Amino acid sequence: MGQIDPALLASELRVVFGQLVRRLRAENSLSLTHGAVLARIDRGGPSSASELAALIRVRPQSMAQTLNELERDGLIKRRPHPTDRRSSLVELTADAQARLQADRHHRESWLARAIEELSPAQQRRLNDAMGVLQELADS
Amino acid sequence: MGQIDPALLASELRVVFGQLVRRLRAENSLSLTHGAVLARIDRGGPSSASELAALIRVRPQSMAQTLNELERDGLIKRRPHPTDRRSSLVELTADAQARLQADRHHRESWLARAIEELSPAQQRRLNDAMGVLQELADS
DNA sequence: TATTGTTATACTCTATAACTATA
């Protein structure tokens, strides 16, 4: 018992993720992609565009555009790679760091409020699954 | 201890969902939206376009296009609403039912494989969180 | 030659605006 069917779980997760992401996208904060790029740099330090593309799982061409947008918005800056003149290192601006910090404590978003309204047991189950979701995302 | 910060959880979930959804979208199966519509009808029975729009959380105009695509692909059919001549009831074709059934046992997708490779304990944590994710999506 | 990065362009998903038909 307690038998879990990975294929069934996958098909259910697909539906749930779709719903959640549609709602997250409707919130007008940082887009999920922009947020993921900033979070990666925040966690892993300055990176090249192609490293970021691989980590975030978008094409280098898409990353180029994303980085243009983030730069235009003053959230990243680029400095020359010390040894490879083809490449740049992308790093966060002070504004971006402040913004990430603020987002972590922003209780007004739809998702934060919805989580607040879960029971303590449910919050714990969600929290326990975070690491698993991370691992799936990075797998 | 065990104290959980909903705002922090929300900000982490946002990043993870973005990654997962980007990868799910890259798999060339049913789109997340098309899949969600079919799953809703499968679970809740024939529905009107506006009901589906509200459940799936898209605008009625977007649902109209989604339904056109699903109809073109032979996955839904519409029949007249018995009492309201403005409306139609959307139902699954036999093809769609077969497809949903097959998807539930399809072990070849990236996500199903990734879940298979998790430890039993991780699979359990993910499974335990499914209901919570559902509740968030429906909240 | 291979790699890093870019611009140009197209496709998918979903939104807003404007409309028709029925209630």
Add this chain to the structure above:
DNA sequence: TATAGTTATAGAGTATAACAATA
């Protein structure tokens, strides 16, 4: 008037194609 549904159009996000500069 309000509701169910539609078509037309625009925007965001991401892909492929084609290319330049450097390794």
